[in-house]
Amino acid sequence: MTMIETRTDPMVINFGPHHPSMHGVLRLMVTLDGENVIDCEPVLGYLHRSMEKIAENRTVVQYLPYVTRWDYLATMFTEAITVNAPEKLADVPVPKRASYIRVIMLELSRIASHLLWLGPFLADVGAQTPFFYIFREREMVYDLFEAATGMRMMHNYFRVGGVAADLPYGWVDKCEDFCNYFLPKVDEYERLITDNPIFRKRVQGVGTLSREDAINWGMSGPMLRASGVKWDLRKVDHYECYDDFDWEVQWATDGDCFARYVVRLGEMRQSAKIIQQALKGLPGGPYENLEAKRISSGPKSEWGGFDYQFISKKSSPTFKIPKGEHYVRVEAPKGELGVYILGDDSVFPWRWKIRPPGFINLQVLPQLVRGMKVADIMAILGSIDIIMGEVDR
Amino acid sequence: MTTGIDLQQSFVQWLEGVGVTPGLAHALWLPLPMVSVLTFATLWALVATWLERKVSAAVQQRIGPEYAGPLGMLIPIADVVKLLVKENVRPAKADGWLFSLGPVVVVMAVLLAYVIVPFGHNIVITDLGVGIFLWIAISSIAPIGLLMAGYGSNNKYSLLGGLRAAAQSISYEVPLALAVLAVAMMSNSLSTIDIVDQQTGYGILGWNVWRQPVGFVIFWIAALAECERLPFDLPEAEEELVAGYQTEYGAVNFMLFYAGSYLNLVLSCLLVAVLYLGGWESPVSVDALAGWLNLSLDNPLVQVIAGMLGITMTLIKAYFMLFLAILLRWTVPRVRIDQLLDLGWKFLLPVALANLLMTAALKLTFPGVFGG
Numbered sequence: 001m002t003m004i005e006t007r008t009d010p011m012v013i014n015f016g017p018h019h020p021s022m023h024g025v026l027r028l029m030v031t032l033d034g035e036n037v038i039d040c041e042p043v044l045g046y047l048h049r050s051m052e053k054i055a056e057n058r059t060v061v062q063y064l065p066y067v068t069r070w071d072y073l074a075t076m077f078t079e080a081i082t083v084n085a086p087e088k089l090a091d092v093p094v095p096k097r098a099s100y101i102r103v104i105m106l107e108l109s110r111i112a113s114h115l116l117w118l119g120p121f122l123a124d125v126g127a128q129t130p131f132f133y134i135f136r137e138r139e140m141v142y143d144l145f146e147a148a149t150g151m152r153m154m155h156n157y158f159r160v161g162g163v164a165a166d167l168p169y170g171w172v173d174k175c176e177d178f179c180n181y182f183l184p185k186v187d188e189y190e191r192l193i194t195d196n197p198i199f200r201k202r203v204q205g206v207g208t209l210s211r212e213d214a215i216n217w218g219m220s221g222p223m224l225r226a227s228g229v230k231w232d233l234r235k236v237d238h239y240e241c242y243d244d245f246d247w248e249v250q251w252a253t254d255g256d257c258f259a260r261y262v263v264r265l266g267e268m269r270q271s272a273k274i275i276q277q278a279l280k281g282l283p284g285g286p287y288e289n290l291e292a293k294r295i296s297s298g299p300k301s302e303w304g305g306f307d308y309q310f311i312s313k314k315s316s317p318t319f320k321i322p323k324g325e326h327y328v329r330v331e332a333p334k335g336e337l338g339v340y341i342l343g344d345d346s347v348f349p350w351r352w353k354i355r356p357p358g359f360i361n362l363q364v365l366p367q368l369v370r371g372m373k374v375a376d377i378m379a380i381l382g383s384i385d386i387i388m389g390e391v392d393r
Numbered sequence: 394m395t396t397g398i399d400l401q402q403s404f405v406q407w408l409e410g411v412g413v414t415p416g417l418a419h420a421l422w423l424p425l426p427m428v429s430v431l432t433f434a435t436l437w438a439l440v441a442t443w444l445e446r447k448v449s450a451a452v453q454q455r456i457g458p459e460y461a462g463p464l465g466m467l468i469p470i471a472d473v474v475k476l477l478v479k480e481n482v483r484p485a486k487a488d489g490w491l492f493s494l495g496p497v498v499v500v501m502a503v504l505l506a507y508v509i510v511p512f513g514h515n516i517v518i519t520d521l522g523v524g525i526f527l528w529i530a531i532s533s534i535a536p537i538g539l540l541m542a543g544y545g546s547n548n549k550y551s552l553l554g555g556l557r558a559a560a561q562s563i564s565y566e567v568p569l570a571l572a573v574l575a576v577a578m579m580s581n582s583l584s585t586i587d588i589v590d591q592q593t594g595y596g597i598l599g600w601n602v603w604r605q606p607v608g609f610v611i612f613w614i615a616a617l618a619e620c621e622r623l624p625f626d627l628p629e630a631e632e633e634l635v636a637g638y639q640t641e642y643g644a645v646n647f648m649l650f651y652a653g654s655y656l657n658l659v660l661s662c663l664l665v666a667v668l669y670l671g672g673w674e675s676p677v678s679v680d681a682l683a684g685w686l687n688l689s690l691d692n693p694l695v696q697v698i699a700g701m702l703g704i705t706m707t708l709i710k711a712y713f714m715l716f717l718a719i720l721l722r723w724t725v726p727r728v729r730i731d732q733l734l735d736l737g738w739k740f741l742l743p744v745a746l747a748n749l750l751m752t753a754a755l756k757l758t759f760p761g762v763f764g765g
Binding site: 020123124127132196375 | 452454626724726727728729732
């Protein structure tokens with residue numbers, strides 16, 4: 001007996017690079033069977049700007065203004081890794097105060113980045129309103145950045161051996177105010193979002209990544225921690241002064257989009273707590289350059305010590321990167337941001353290889369969306385948290 | 394029980410008094426209700442778009458439109474003018490007929506259904522015996538228009554959007570009809586006038602919403618799905634399908650879709666008011682009002698006031714529901730297509746059926762309360 005069979009041809013549909021929810025200029029070639037995703041192929045490179053090649057004929061100070069364009073939502077981290085790489089290679093010491101300032105800035109930047117993940121992620125599953133709420137808080141973070149660095153996004157604040165300028169007078173109080181204001185706001189997001197049944201249905205069990213897969217695919221950051229791996233470079237590498245503070249690594253075991261949401265929300269809280277502790281323990285207190293204290297207590301002032309400087313030694317514009325190679329990494333909000341630097345005893349690095357977390361995390365997308373619905377592509381892509389600036393570099 | 398003013402009769406009588414033949418007077422009357430419905434429905438839809446902007450702005454801690462007129466009230470006019478003067482672009486390989494007819498079909502279907510919305514005993518275009526059934530029947534035409542637009546646009550996003558619209562409206566028409574059926578069963582009539590009449594007499598407590606709470610919720614959910622409002626706006630899901638079936642549309646054709654969706658929303662809200670919230674019934678009865686004014690019920694002034702009151706009350710109830718719809722849209726995320734269909738077929742349909750059975754049983758047991 002012959003069976004009458006209806007069969008539809010799969011439809012190849014192009015998402016991006018100008019699709020509203022492709023987070024910039026990602027392009028996905030998706031093969032659909034009705035509403036089901038059969039295959040998905042990401043196409044990259046629409047925002048490629050030769051960031052690695054540019055580094056090869058720039059000194060560190062010359063290159064610093066470029067790096068905030070990698071991950072333009074977590075700008076402090078790109079600057080941190082850019083100065084950390086030569087610092088580690090040349091063994092430049094960093095004063096305690098500078099390290100604390102760096103931690104404060106990094107964690108503020110992490111909050112800003114996670115906030116600007118939360119809004120678009122919710123927009124990706126259809127709720128537009130949280131986008132406006134997160135901007136309310138993010139503006140304050142950027143105001144703090146502006147006050148300390150002079151710029152809201154492209155700060156150019158980190159320097160080899162410290163930071164470019166000390167915190168302005170009164171900044172510490174403002175930052176403390178922000179933390180006190182911000183923590184209840186995270187609860188507010190939770191009240192609005194977390195228990196919404198539609199949200200739960202859209203993200204729970206969607207895009208599940210097992211622990212083994214997460215490790216094998218080289219995931220890092222919240223993607224890895226949501227899959228049950230308690231791996232945070234701040235705890236693993238003990239860089240800067242994170243060991244001075246009492247905080248927990250946020251992790252979850254489900255590995256789905258909801259687990260990533262929970263991890264990121266938890267990280268925002270932890271970041272605010274780290275900032276609060278760092279502000280309290282800031283060596284030298286909340287004074288600009290500690291000048292007043294230094295002058296009032298005479299030439300042998302204890303405030304003239306190394307740990308109370310914001311920079312160990314003004315790095316020369318012709319700072320030479322010594323011969324040698326080294327891989328340096330920090331825990332950026334998206335994951336492990338690393339630089340593999342090859343110095344040639346020259347002012348320019350011989351090779352400057354960037355390991356962007358978004359690029360590595362994005363690889364797993366086709367595996368996660370296969371067999372899901374069209375709408376899940378957006379939820380999963382949103383939960384990965386990519387920034388095309390650093391994916392394409 | 395007053396029957397209220399009979400506008401047609403007064404108009405024809407007035408014309409005859411001026412010296413027009415009865416035939417011509419009736420012919421002159423004919424276009425008036427249609428034109429007024431067209432005008433007022435469009436006006437309400439425009440108000441709805443303004444409300445959408447203002448309420449969403451308030452929800453999102455923004456100000457919203459404020460420069461175009463007081464409180465930005467002229468922004469819908471600005472929208473319309475802008476869309477009217479834009480170039481109407483048709484994609485090169487689109488199906489011309491389907492592409493142009495799609496939006497027209499949608500708007501026509503929605504506008505036609507305004508025929509049965511009553512604002513008072515005689516303030517309705519036509520009191521059809523099949524009343525509410527006409528709306529259910531006609532509302533099925535709109536998705537055909539969406540499908541035409543989706544198919545004719547020669548765009549894959551549009552096609553997916555059109556297909557989603559068709560699947561969605563088929564799934565949600567069934568529970569919608571069942572919810573309406575329960576109300577019709579209690580009123581022993583499909584006529585919208587009878588349905589409102591049946592809710593009179595006990596003030597707010599007489600409203601169907603108390604006797605049909607489950608039906609009310611089902612109707613509201615299904616109506617939102619029919620109107621493609623968030624959380625059910627899958628056919629035009631911006632984050633997935635760019636703009637769904639509207640993707641290739643601009644200028645006037647887009648305006649028709651846009652107007653169609655808001656007209657549909659206002660219509661659904663009006664019908665919620667009629668079916669469940671007592672229609673034109675007001676807390677202050679016309680009888681009491683006439684008593685205070687020491688006027689008889691037949692007095693023209695009382696009749697005019699009663700008519701205005703009926704229209705106002707219907708609109709207040711409808712816009713309250715509209716406000717809820719807008720608030721909902723800017724609060725919740727969007728469901729997924731399989732979840733949407735699951736909700737329609739596996740939850741709403743059985744519940745609506747059970748509700749219908751329950752209503753029938755209650756009607757047999759308590760004929761006094763549930764309409765014998």
